[in-house]
Amino acid sequence: MPVITCVEDFRRLYRHRVPKMFHDYAVSGSYTETTLGRNEADLQRIAIRQRVGIDVSGVDTATTMAGEAAALPAAFAPVGMLGIQRAGGEILVAKEAEAFGVPFILSTMSMCSMEQVAEATGKPFWFQLYVVKDRDFVRDLIHRAKAAGCSELVVTMDLPVLGQRHRDIRNGLSIRPDLRNLLNIATKPRWAMQMAATPYKTFGNVIGHAKGVDNLDSLLTWAAESVDPSLNWADVEWIAKEWGGPVIIKGILDPEDARIGADMGARALVVSNHGGRQLDGAASTISSLPGIVEAVGDRTEIIVDSGVRTGMDIFRARSLGASGVLLGRAMVYALGSMGQEGVSTLLTLLQKEMRVTMALAGKTAISSLSPSDVTCPADWTSRDT
DSSP, X not given: OOOOOSHHHHHHHHHHHSOHHHHHHHHOOSTTOHHHHHHHHHXXXXXXXXXXXXXXXXXBOOEEXXXXXXXXXXXXXXXXXXXXXXXXXXXXXHXXXXXXXXXXXXXXXXXXXXXXXXXXXXXXXEEEEOOBSOHHHHHHHHHHHXXXXXXXXXEEOSXXXXXXXXXXXXXXXXXXXXHHHHHHHTTOHHHHXXXXXXXXXSOTTTTTTSTTOOSHHHHHHHHHHHBOTTOOHHHHHHHHHHHTSOOEEEEEOSHHHHHHHHXXXXXXXXXXXXXXXXXXXXXXXXXXHHHHHHHHXXXXXXXXXXXXXXXXXXXXXXXXXXXXXXXXXXXXXXXXXXXXXXHHHHHHHXXXXXXXXXXXXXXXXXXXOOGGGEEOOTTOOOOOO
C-alpha cells in the first residue's frame, strides 16, 4: 500500500493508474489554464493567524451545509464521468460520503444513474442539473431527482457555452477510444479489468431518457448540440417551481449575480468558476468570496469550490464566510488512485489537517471561525458593484 500523506500523493498515484485521456480530462483547465492555476495559488496566499495559550483539547469539525449535518465543512462536488475514473465511481463516493457524514452531489453526466445511486445508498444525496435545450428532458430530470429522494437540487449556471480544453482535443477524448488511446489503456490493466466487469458503462441519467439518445454514439452528438446559450434567471425560477422549493445555484463569481440569486431565494450559492474549466482569465473563487459574502449578507448560504486541496484551505474558506467547500479534483485523485478506500483516506486526512489547523489557530468550533482568523493579500480588492 502506498503511503498517503496529502492530496498531492493521491495525484501522483492517480496519474499512473488512470488512462491518459481521462486523467487529462480531470486535471485540465480551459485555454491557457490561467484561472485553473489561480484557484490553488490564491488559497496559499492567505495567511492563517496563529494563536497560543488557548485550551484546544476539544476541537470539533462538525457543522451544517444547506441545513444538513456535515462531519467536516466539505461536500463532494458534481464531477461528470466520475464512473470513468473508477468503475462505479459515483456509487463508491456516495457510499463513503454517507459513511463519513458529508454531502455528495451527483452530476447529470454521471455514469451511474440517480436511481442506481439511490438504490445503493441509504442517505439522500444532492443532484446537479445541467440545463440543456430540451426543457422536457430537464423537467424529467428534476422529477426523477425528486422521486429518487435527492435532498437538494444544484443548478449549474456557468455553462451556457463550452470552454475549450486543449488537452481533450489533443487526446481525442471519447468514450470510444482510438488506437492511440487503446494502447494507453492496455498499460492500465487494473483499470481496464474493472471497467470491463462493471455494469455501469453508460450515462445513466441521459441514455434512454433524452430524446433520440439510446446509445453512446447518439449521446456524443446530443451532448455537443444540447448546451443552451439562452440560459437565464427566468429558467432558474422555472426550475425552482418544478422542483417545488429553493435550489442551490452554482457558478457565481460576481457580487451582482450573487444578489440576484439571493433575491430569488436560493437555498445556497456556490462560488465557482467550474474549476477553471470555463472562462479562462476569471478571478479565483477564493479571491471572489469576500465580496460575494459582503453582497448577500445573511440572506443565503455561501459555498465555495475550486482549488481546495488541504484542511488548511477549508479553514481559509470557512474563515472568509463560506459554510463549506466542494471537493472536486481531490476526490477524483483519491478515487482514481485507490477507489473507495482512497476516498475514505482523503476525508480522514482532510479532517485531521482541519483539526490541527484549528488547534494551532486557537479554535475549537467551526462556528467560531471568522475573517479575523486569516489575512488576505493586500492587493485583493472588492469587485462589488
